[in-house]
Amino acid sequence: MKIPHKKELIELQKRYRTDKRIGEALGGVPAYLVAYWRRKKKIGRYNYPKYSEEQIKELWERLGDDAKAGRELGIRSHAFRRWRKRYKLKEKPVQLKLEQLKLELDINFNLLRKSMRYTIAQNLLASRAGKKKVEVGEIVEVEPDLAMSHDNAGLVIKQFRQIGVEKVWNNKKIVIPLDHRAPAESEKTAIAHKSIREFVREQEIRNFYDIREGVCHQVVVEKAHLLPGQLAVGTDSHTTSYGCIGAVSTGIGATEMAVVWATGRIWLLVPETIKITIDGKLPKGVYAKDVILNLAKRLTVEGANYKAIEFYGSTVKEMSISERFTLSNLSMEMGAKFAVVPFDETAQTYLVGRTNKNYEPVFAGEEAEYVQEVELRVERMVPQVACPDNVDNVKNVAEVTRVRIDQVVLGSCTNGRLDDLEIAAKILKGRKVHLDVRMLVIPASRSIYLQAMEKGFLRDFIEAGCVVLNPGCGPCLGAHQGILAPGERCLATTNRNFKGRMGSPEAEVYLGSPATAAASAIRGRITDPREFL
Amino acid sequence: MLKKIKGRVWKLGNNIDTDIIYPGKYLPIIEAKEMALHALEGYDKDFPKKIKKGDVIVAGANFGCGSSREQAATSLKHAGIACIVAKSFSRIFFRNAINQGLALVISKEAHRLVKEGEEVTIDFAKGKLSTQKGETDFPPLPEMVMGILDDGGLIAHTRKRLGIAKADSKQ
Known part of the structure; x- marks a missing residue:
């Protein structure tokens, strides 16, 4: 056989790197013979290493870990270490060491929760109660991270005064937005609002939002008064909404809140948990509101x-915070104590x-025990x-298209956000609201109001013949701004349709998505929105 | 300690919600006596007038569902209702009633046994509810919840826990 020239041998080395492989490429020449030729022609052993110094250095500086860097190259950690030693890379950068520590902590945390059999509610209440674990049915006493009250803070203040404590336990943890009757619709409300403003000043409660800001729940989430993994109580049943960012929250009464203000403590029963998994892509004209009504x-x-309730599944994963808000908000209508969409990138x-x-x-741990699993x-x-x-008297829109309506309400903490508008x-x-219909539009917050203005939505609404109201609860709870007369019917994007909810007990309220609301306003009767999409 | 209650029965159905018990338009009221004038007004306009002190409500499932407004519980308590018996209570109403010192009984059987207008006896110590048709047992409430009831509500209970004297209770 012909012995390759020096140039040829270098080319081969570039391509095959090792003596063994060069030998194989030449048709079974043993490695020692290739090595012999190489030495004769004064060619180094590893002129063309598999991984260049720059490559190894970059990986080492970025990851600072043999195992991880090795994984990127598809080799084991000891192999990477050999490469590293060859290029004389020994010390880890200081910055990296710190990050490494954090990473390891994360990993440990993940391992920990994998081995646990507890739900989000259990894990959170255990940590707040300072216990390793709590079982369903146990009563724990905890300190909430946030105590929210709205206009009913007036009643809370009255009860607080009765306890006989001078100062609230933590004025930074109390949030009070005025939204239910904003601006005041009666003298009684005006007096209550005044007493709240005075109390807020006296107690130096900074997180007070006067009537300008919007619906309390929207304000809390928007301004990040509560963060993932935290616990909130609020004097409003729809406090469950904060589950949309992975927080745990629930509604309580005014007297209970007065005691929270005074002591910073509340007793809670560790609840059972229902796991709800929602999968699939939402069809045209179907939204989070339709999903939760169906549930x-x-x-x-x-x-x-x-x-x-804990929400999982591909549909939920795809949902925005606004859509998740709708899920957590309406979960209360099934009686839920908490309704959490686990924290994620969204x-x-x-x-x-x-x-x-x-x-x-x-x-939740992977082996968490659920009382019920719904798919x-x-x-x-x-x-x-x-x-x-x-709220559970739910039908397909197609079944009730004969129902004529007098009023449409688009707004509330359930569906008053920018995507809804x-x-x-x-x-x-380019269309018109039916002449027999009064359509009220109520953005859920000041910031949404502004954005809707900038995007031209308000113009669309007003041109179509809607009445745009100030951010707040509007007529949702029958306080003001669109009360129903006996015999009238309303289609609302709000959260309750109880008898008498929006005014007269002889009036009727239907609940649907913003799309259904808009379509129905145009036709003057309940209408499937897909006709317009 | 809460022992025995004897009272005339008002029989109600399932899902009696907070808008039926206490319509939203009355929410700005903060005086309990005034709230009492509107108790269960959504159910029957004249209901507040018909209630006599010591009456008992026997209802179906999910009593008090809906809003967190504690006026629902406060108005019933101050209208004279001594106790509410239901197959189940909504979570927030349950807490609100206890916090107002309004006694609650969870009983699956009671609704089937009682007739509107008859007199029932509720014995808390024995956990027994007796009607003309027969008797039924009900489970006791958790000890700490009973503690709040016994003190006459959460405000009094908290004052006791904090060691604030009774003398300055009314401001």
Whole structure:
């Protein structure tokens, strides 16, 4: 056989790197013979290493860990270490060491929670109660991270005064937005609002939002007063909404809140948890509101009473914070105590720029025990509507298209956010609200109001013949701004349709998505929004 | 300690919500006596007038569902309702009632046994509810919850825990 020239041998080495492989390429020449030729021609052993010094150095500086860097190259950690030693890379950069420590902590945390059999509610209440674990049915006493009250703070203040404590336990943890009757619709409310403003000044409660800011729950989430893995109580049943960012929160009464203000403590029963998995892509014209109404129909209005809900599945994963808000908000209508969408990148992204505080999300263990597991596929779902007088009296919109309506309400903590307004504005643009219908639009917050203005949605609404109101609860709870007369019917994007909820007990309220609301406003009767999409 | 209650029965159905018990338009009221004038007004406009002190409500499932407004519980308590018996209570109403010192009984059987207008006896010590048709047992409430009830509500209970004297209770 012909012995290769020096140039040829260098070319081969470039291509095959090792003596052994060069030999194989030449048709079974043993490695020692190739090595002999090489030495004769004064060619070094590893002129063309598999991994260049720059490559190894870059990996080492970026990852600072043999195992991880090795994994990137597809080799084992000891192999990477050999490469590293060859290029004389020994010391880890200091910065990296710190990050490494944090990473390891994360890994340990993950391992820990994998081995646990507890739900989010259990894990959170255990940590707040300073215990390793808590079991379902146990009563724990905890300190909440946030205590929210709205206009009913007036009643809370009255009860607080009765306890006989001078100062609130923590004026930084109390948030009070005025939204239910904003601006005051009666002298009684005006007096209550005044007493709240005085109390807030006296106690130096900074997180007070006067009537200008919007619906309390929207304000809390928007301004990041509560963070993932934290616990909140609020004197409003829809406090469960904060589950949308992975927080745990629930509603309480005014007297209970007065005691929280005074002592910073509240007793809570560790609840059972229902796991709800929602999968599939939402069809056209079907939204988070339709999904949760459909769930209410299945689980009924007391299906989750005393229980916590955790949401999982591909549909939920795809949902924005606003859509998740709708889920957590309406879960209360099934009686839920907490309704949590576990923290993920969507929540993380939402909080960027809203907070610079650290937070520790809480998750469920992989072997967590659920009292019930519900699975829902949404590909074939159609628009839903809750008929009077209960939120679980849910039908397909197509079944009730004969129902004539007098009023449409678009807004509330359930569906008054920018995406909701956008959906409705797109349908209403260039069309007109039916002459027999009064359509009220209530952005959920000042910031949403502003954005809707900038994007031109408000113009679309006003041109179509809607009445745009100030941010707040509007007529949702029958306080003001659109009370129903006996015999009138309303389609609302709000959260309750109880008898008498929006005014007269002889009036009727139907609940649907913003798209259904807009479509129905145009036709003057309940209408499937897909006709306009 | 809460022992025995004897009272005339008002029989109600399932899902009696907070808008039926205490309509939203009355929320700005903060005086309990005034709240009492509107108790269960959504159910029957004249209900507040018909209630006599010591009456008992026997209802179906999910009593008090909906809003967190504690006026629902406060108005019933101050209208004279001594105790509410239901198959189940909504979570927030349950807490609110206890916090107002309004006694609650969870009983699956009671609703089937009682007739509207009859007199029932509720014995808390024995956990027994007696009607003309028969008797039924009900489970006791958790000890700490009973503690709040016995003190006459959460405000009094908290004052006791904090060691604030009774003398300055009314401001």
